[in-house]
Each structure stands twice: as C-alpha cells, then as structure tokens.
Amino acid sequence: MPVILGIESSCDETSASICVDGEILSNVIANQTIHEAYGGVVPELASRVHQQNIVPAVQQALINAKVNKNDVDAVAFTRGPGLLGSLLVGVSFAKAFALAKEIPLIDINHMQAHVLAHFIGDNKPSFPFLCLTVSGGHTQIVLIKDYFDMEVIGQTLDDAAGEAMDKTSKILGLPYPGGPLIDKYARLGNPDAYKFPEPQIPNLDFSFSGLKTSILYFIRDNVAANPNFVQENLNDICASVEKRIATILLNKLSKAAMACNITDIALAGGVSANTGLRQGLLALGEKNNWRCFIPKMEYCTDNAAMIAIAGYYKFLKGEFTDQSVAPLARMPM
Known part of the structure; x- marks a missing residue:
C-alpha cells in the first residue's frame, strides 16, 4: 500500500498531495495573488513565493490525509515542463525530503500528469x-x-x-x-x-x-x-x-x-x-x-494530485530517478 507525496510547482501554484494505494487523500493548492498587479505571472516572483508556500503546503497535505511524514514511501515531483525557477523549488524540496527519509524519487512530466488525472477516482x-x-x-x-x-x-x-x-x-x-x-x-x-x-x-x-x-x-x-x-x-x-x-x-x-x-x-x-x-x-x-x-475542477488546473497519481503508477513499475535529477523548462511528452 504505497504512500506517495506529490509536489507540483511548474508555474504559480504550489501544491502538495498524498496518494495512498492509488487513492488521493489530500490535494492542497496555494495560489499566488502577487501576479495580479502585473497582469501575468512574473517568473522571479513566482519562484520566491513557492519557497514561502512549499513547506506549509506539504505539512497541510500530510495533516489532511492523516499521514505521518515517516510513512511516505516515495516523493513524486514535477520535473517539467514549466518555469525553471518555479520547478527548481519543487525539485529541490523533493530531493531533500527523499534524501532525509531515504526513500525513492519519482520525476513526473507535467503534461503526462494532466492526462493521468483521469485515473483519480472511479470513472476511468x-x-x-x-x-x-x-x-x-x-x-x-x-x-x-x-x-x-x-x-x-x-x-x-x-x-x-x-x-x-x-x-x-x-x-x-x-x-x-x-x-x-x-x-x-x-x-x-x-x-x-x-x-x-x-x-x-x-x-x-x-x-x-x-x-x-x-x-x-x-x-x-x-x-x-x-x-x-x-x-x-x-x-x-x-x-x-x-x-x-x-x-x-x-x-x-x-x-x-x-x-x-x-x-x-x-x-x-x-x-x-x-x-x-x-x-x-x-x-x-x-x-x-x-x-x-x-476531471473534477480541482484536478483540471495545476495540482499535485495528478503528480501523485502519476507517481503511484510509476512506483508500481519501479521507475525511479536519483539525486542528480534536474528540472527541465522544456520536456517532451
């Protein structure tokens, strides 16, 4: 019964999710309102706000799912495509968490995850x-x-x-x-x-x-x-x-x-x-x-639940990455 922590930070939403045995138990999304003043996403500001939001988002995802951080079996994260600075925050956190807990890392293609959001729930x-x-x-x-x-x-x-x-x-x-x-x-x-x-x-x-x-x-x-x-x-x-x-x-x-x-x-x-x-x-x-x-509305926009469910299926296949992994602004499907 694998427990997957999903991390999404490809643009301006910082999101964390817990997936247990293919079921999404939490999906926390921290939006960034700072960009409204500029009429669009400012990459440098986005990466800074990700740094502020990522730890609270992960903590809240664990609380909502009633899962202890020591029970997490693997960390799935968005590797790309996306804004490089934003991706770097999520990738760095995922690598640090996995290293500290000595658990596997699972890199996820953001666009593949959007597709695999259809495997959340029963209607697949x-x-x-x-x-x-x-x-x-x-x-x-x-x-x-x-x-x-x-x-x-x-x-x-x-x-x-x-x-x-x-x-x-x-x-x-x-x-x-x-x-x-x-x-x-x-x-x-x-x-x-x-x-x-x-x-x-x-x-x-x-x-x-x-x-x-x-x-x-x-x-x-x-x-x-x-x-x-x-x-x-x-x-x-x-x-x-x-x-x-x-x-x-x-x-x-x-x-x-x-x-x-x-x-x-x-x-x-x-x-x-x-x-x-x-x-x-x-x-x-x-x-x-x-x-x-x-998908349900909460799984249409950028969210970590789709990363977690994609990570679950990769976990079953034993497809992991290592600590040398780096984010990719462009990443073909």
Whole structure:
C-alpha cells in the first residue's frame, strides 16, 4: 500500500498531495495573488513565493490525509515542463525530503500528469483513448496507449488555446487571470453574435496566432467607431471568442477520433475548466456515441494530485530517478 507525496510547482501554484494505494487523500493548492498587479505571472516572483508556500503546503497535505511524514514511501515531483525557477523549488524540496527519509524519487512530466488525472477516482477511461490537453502553454491531442505510452498526434504550431484566451482578456481590459472571467461573461452572452475565423491548418495541428490577431483588429476597429463598444458588448464578445476557440479544438478532436477509431475521449489541462469547452465536448460525445471523461475542477488546473497519481503508477513499475535529477523548462511528452 504505497504512500506517495506529490509536489507540483511548474508555474504559480504550489501544491502538495498524498496518494495512498492509488487513492488521493489530500490535494492542497496555494495560489499566488502577487501576479495580479502585473497582469501575468512574473517568473522571479513566482519562484520566491513557492519557497514561502512549499513547506506549509506539504505539512497541510500530510495533516489532511492523516499521514505521518515517516510513512511516505516515495516523493513524486514535477520535473517539467514549466518555469525553471518555479520547478527548481519543487525539485529541490523533493530531493531533500527523499534524501532525509531515504526513500525513492519519482520525476513526473507535467503534461503526462494532466492526462493521468483521469485515473483519480472511479470513472476511468479505457486504453487506448484520446486526450485533448489544453492549457496556457500547451494544446495537444494525445493518443494514450498505456499509462506512460503516449503519442502526440496533433499540437499547436504557435500559440496555445489558453494563451489565446489570456490575450483576449488583456485586449478587453479584464484583470488577471482573465480566463475565468471570459468563462463567466460568456455564460451571459450570445455565442453567435460575432464570427471569428477558424484557422485552416492541415492534419491534426492547431494555430491560434491568427485568431488572436483577428480579435485584436476586431476590437480595435469597433472601438474606433464606438469607444464604449467593449463595455456594451462584453458578454457577446466573450461568448463568441469562447465558442470559436472551443470549435477549433473540438473539430480537430473529432477528426482525430475518426482517424484513430477511438470512442473514449478525455479532456485535460487548465482550459478544460472552461464551461463552454466542457459542454461542447459532452454534446459532441452524445452525438458521436463517445464515452467522455473530464476531471473534477480541482484536478483540471495545476495540482499535485495528478503528480501523485502519476507517481503511484510509476512506483508500481519501479521507475525511479536519483539525486542528480534536474528540472527541465522544456520536456517532451
């Protein structure tokens, strides 16, 4: 009955989790509000706040799980991809904890962990399945053949879907983080009010740079004609942008499902918390007779529970690393 301590520090959330025999008993997430004043994550500030948060987060995770630190069998941690300074804090803590307790270290790929978040709880997909992983830094369609046998069959050629939402929120003058606000206002708007272009990218790849530019010019031209355009039409703008991003993602996912002849379809990553995307996937799944899987909200954004569950499956395989391990800002799946 292995007890795994999971550590996540890839960006601006410091998170710790305890997994016992494949069951998540705690998932503590310490958010960083300091970045709100700057309209985005400041890497140096993020790493400093991680140093302040990591010990209390781990302590609280142990308390919530009612687990003694001496009972931990292994430490799983995010090795990459992510902000190097932020990763360094988590990696250093994990190495020190493992060294002090003389227990194994398990390095985890952040993007693989997003996929494996679907194995938290009882409702699990069956292999092989497809997973659309969408976040501020990544947009990928992944063919999952086994827990750690994953093949990226489609990905963004430039910007990620989450980045397109973040850029849109800045253009609209919304405070950081803007993604949840776009979701909120979109629920009140008409998704067919404005038409934004869908990039014609071959195969299963994505591109969002052109969409970002079209949104920028759309807002610029309409504000020139009416300075109050954004304030008067905010809900409709957000709903229309959200719909276009969702259709771009889901149209490619549908093509991938047909090409691979797979009906177990999953959604993961921070943008999977978006209501429009979740609803769109479920509607498409009902139309195509898919079995759809979406993690609980707390497992969509960056969190240590997904690191801990990934660590659990690596522990069963005996796949450990050593004290020479270093964080990687870029780390292919």
